[in-house]
Amino acid sequence: MEHHLIKVLTSDGSWERLAEQWGRQCADYGEDFDGYALDAIPVLRDLAVDDRSDAGVFGLLREDGTFDAVCQANSTHLPGYTGKVLRVRHLLLSPYFDFGEYPIEDYVKVLARMFARTVGLAKSDLRSEHVKFHLRSPADRQFFEATIEVFENATEFDGVAIRGSWLYLTLNQAADVA
Structure with missing residues (x-):
């Protein structure tokens, strides 16, 4: 199963697809999506409205169109750093991972892929010399x-x-050139 990272926006319908999927997943476990991850979902929903070049909501999407994870990422200049810093916050795995019982290997695979794809953002769409990943x-x-x-x-x-x-993380800028 392969994953890729996409920008999640209300304008292209991807936020609605994520909310619909995760709403069904919550319902499968007797939970309500409106009460799910109250500290993160409203922030992500608001960010998905704007298609900014330096920030956004990014979802880890399976080949079959299932969102396994989502996060907020923004690239900005911060005090104490030379160059831009990509900050990754509000990382959520899907309700299936929250409420279901899966082998730890599945959780690790999704977390590792989310990490790798978001670091990839610092080398592409949100160019940054550093990455701060909120755990x-x-x-x-x-x-x-x-x-x-x-x-x-x-x-x-x-x-x-x-x-x-x-x-x-501080990225090795020379590694990108090699």
């Missing part, structure tokens, strides 16, 4: 702590650190 749960932090040695040894990154609930 929403202790499980997310545990996953990234377990893989941080791989990131530190990867030629794509000049710097990798976890501080608090954030994963900090």
